[in-house]
Amino acid sequence: MIQSVAFIGLGAMGYRMAAHLTKHFSTVLVWNRNFEKAEKHAAEYGTQAVTLNEAVQADIIFSCLPTSQDVELLMTELELKPGSVWVDCTSGVPASAKTLAAQLKLKNVDFLDAPVSGQTVGAENGTLTVMVGGDAAAFDKALPAMQTFGKLIKYVGESGAGFAVKAVNNMLMAVNLCSVAEGFTTLKAHGVNLNEALDCINASSGKSMVTETVLPQRILNRSFPLTFALPLLAKDTGIALDLIRDAKLSAPVIALTQSLIQAASDLSEKDSDFSTAVKMYESWSKITIE
Amino acid sequence: MIQSVAFIGLGAMGYRMAAHLTKHFSTVLVWNRNFEKAEKHAAEYGTQAVTLNEAVQADIIFSCLPTSQDVELLMTELELKPGSVWVDCTSGVPASAKTLAAQLKLKNVDFLDAPVSGQTVGAENGTLTVMVGGDAAAFDKALPAMQTFGKLIKYVGESGAGFAVKAVNNMLMAVNLCSVAEGFTTLKAHGVNLNEALDCINASSGKSMVTETVLPQRILNRSFPLTFALPLLAKDTGIALDLIRDAKLSAPVIALTQSLIQAASDLSEKDSDFSTAVKMYESWSKITIE
């Protein structure tokens, strides 16, 4: 029976995810490096802004930070409570999940890698997808807490499996981002009406989340709203490539796409949305996808 | 006002498409190289099986053949009727469409490149997507006939534009086919539950038509039903690459994918479904995507 939950890391995602916890749990502790944000969250949602060491005394501890390294660094400072479950919603590194899970196991704490998808709108509405790796019993224990902000919550395998699924998902999106940039540049070079072409493709086998939402809502209208930074996508594609290297597999399209997204990220201005990767292609062809 | 329509090429798609024409037109002529198939169609749907030269006397002439070359060869034999519109539903070559449109224009016949998507089930139900290039007035003229079998019918640009959109669409699908094979091989190598992973991805940004239908319905269940042959997909990816070369563009992901699909096609057995392209990856990794 979960008595208390905590949420560590109140960024664009975490701030909204933590808000749902109060609907189901009376004790919701929050902590953020910039502590004013935690206090704001407490005032707004009735959570309790506490110190990090207090937060990790909860039965279920959520974390949502930029990278696995951030989680590792933060964890070294802490005294955890035996019997608790740490649910890390960071888009992290599978190898790091395995290490942390093994370390926490020694202290009788379970570590679940539980990255989410659905962006800020999904966090707002509590409709996120959560892909979870780790101990199956710990998954069952943490499930009620994850259900407050998640709609589709899946146990995908042992420690690292959740992070692996997220990395591959984002990689597939990156591949679509590149190939759609290439394909639509080509169509425009040949005088094709891009909006009509897009309608056709979205009713055909070439359809993807990129053609359905990213292309019309971010690229064709030239808005490129920052919701997911390009360097973070570059990081995620790197995680996917590392999974391939670890398993000594051959994955030419993914390997190439990782290089392209890395290059696009290196060329991009600070705080660029992932969708601006298409601008690298536009600089080559002098064709604007609009 | 359309008095008569004809349909040339009663393959898996054409046979079903032509069947819809009788609902709206009293005179529907059909022709097929294997003429028994035309006679069967006439008996089944009340169309008229006629000679090729009789067929092309219709106001609107549809064709649906394996390649643009087939259409070109067939057309050299024919005496066309001034004022008619030829609507070619082949997945063809844009440059060929331009040439044919220019040649037919001299005889006062319009040529529309109007490839379709939606597979045999869409042809059966009259819910195909039709992407049309050519003269805009000819498009308007042929629209009522296309509406009998099409649900989304779009004018995408001048001659060749329809073929270009189809080639790019199929190319995007091919990219997804390769990257999904790579990504799911990787997940399996890391012990991830593929079915749960797929559910997560289909609710996330990595989603595509390939993850939604091809992977669960053809690959994971190892059925690989032949509905679209791998060599035809290789042909279509080649058309897309030629469009890129014509425009002197840089499209690394598409160029690489064309090579991979070509290799997979070269390695495949006769009459293999396009989805069997994943078997090339499986032969590398010794991992079966199931």
Add this chain to the structure above:
Amino acid sequence: MIQSVAFIGLGAMGYRMAAHLTKHFSTVLVWNRNFEKAEKHAAEYGTQAVTLNEAVQADIIFSCLPTSQDVELLMTELELKPGSVWVDCTSGVPASAKTLAAQLKLKNVDFLDAPVSGQTVGAENGTLTVMVGGDAAAFDKALPAMQTFGKLIKYVGESGAGFAVKAVNNMLMAVNLCSVAEGFTTLKAHGVNLNEALDCINASSGKSMVTETVLPQRILNRSFPLTFALPLLAKDTGIALDLIRDAKLSAPVIALTQSLIQAASDLSEKDSDFSTAVKMYESWSKITIE
């Protein structure tokens, strides 16, 4: 017995190649679109600057123009002499060679595709490599004339074979250019001394013409002297890719490299040497290869 030879196209290569002809032939006709250059050549080397129609009355006619299209355009204007041999030293298109050879055959003129390598220094010293496609008897006939400027002169096959070898050669060079840029950027990022590393590689299996000459003489010293323009290399890589498409082959490394060189060319300033392709990589990594 060759009585007269002509040279059409006195660019950086042609000007020097034509100069060698006077050593072995008494009648050497020259023509250039900018005719002053032809007159300068005549004054300098004792050749005769004549009209284009006079030039093509020679027994052996050499041409050396930027592209096959230039040769085709020029040839349409001309009345050729039966029994002569046209030796085209352009880095041209194999399909064009086949067409021109067939057309000229009707007029009893042989067409050899005979591109050269060795750069301006080889043209100066008469030590070029000449790779020749076309009729074998015509090759024998033209050989003495080619020997004036060539050191290694090879009959490599039927019409188009010479152009094909040149395109593949330049493609292999382009692949090395890209991979060397990638490899040396990587070494520098890891603090390796590039000059010492280069010495090692030039004594090892990674050695290529690019590591032996292009890297030390053009890139590491940041000189990038213009001797072969990047857009021409992009053109040549395109010819190689078209050969692959024509034969329906799978060539992933070449296909990718074509895209990269195309992108680098699109990004480059006018009149950039081919070696400046590395600057695209440098713009990605912010690492200068020096």
Add this chain to the structure above:
Amino acid sequence: MIQSVAFIGLGAMGYRMAAHLTKHFSTVLVWNRNFEKAEKHAAEYGTQAVTLNEAVQADIIFSCLPTSQDVELLMTELELKPGSVWVDCTSGVPASAKTLAAQLKLKNVDFLDAPVSGQTVGAENGTLTVMVGGDAAAFDKALPAMQTFGKLIKYVGESGAGFAVKAVNNMLMAVNLCSVAEGFTTLKAHGVNLNEALDCINASSGKSMVTETVLPQRILNRSFPLTFALPLLAKDTGIALDLIRDAKLSAPVIALTQSLIQAASDLSEKDSDFSTAVKMYESWSKITIE
């Protein structure tokens, strides 16, 4: 002043390398896991076959093993002598060199990563190239010993730099292997005489060690002699890709080539020479490069 030297790992390379040490040093200790080989070496060259712990009491200790992991495992068992220098000629992992160098430094032992190139013939003749990373003073100390088997011996940077240069060198060779397979398949498909084409390319800018030796001596004559196993090349390309990932660089041609060599290795039979990588291409095109 070096009093004694040792050589650990008497494989095809090490056996020959160790033989040169007796010319300049009176005390040469050798060890091999299969100890009969060490005894054979002692009998043949006047070295002393000793236990591993005796061997590592030498002033300079050479090792030459299949992988860095082998070196790490072996080293855990040992008590080293302060003041000695360990020179590892394995084609190893840069990160491992950094770790080992730091660990040995604590025991006042220097570790140099000093991979070699030149194959067995170079080891036989004492004409190897040695690319060395690590402490510069230790390099000076070990130089006389390295000079017995090396011709070109270069200090390329800090720990790991030697391994990095070797990995990049082998990667460049792998890129050439793939692109040459692609290019020559293409030429053959177009009816070009491969031997004549090769002569032209070897006199032109497309030349590389692969076109000069690998293609004529191993592939065109279909001999594929096993001197360097394909899985080891796959390993080396992986090391190069890891260097790229570590530095967060974009290297599309290398990334793709790594995938292709990995696939070729996965498809190859046991004990296949690296040159058999071309057989993957031949299985695609049904064209034999001969």
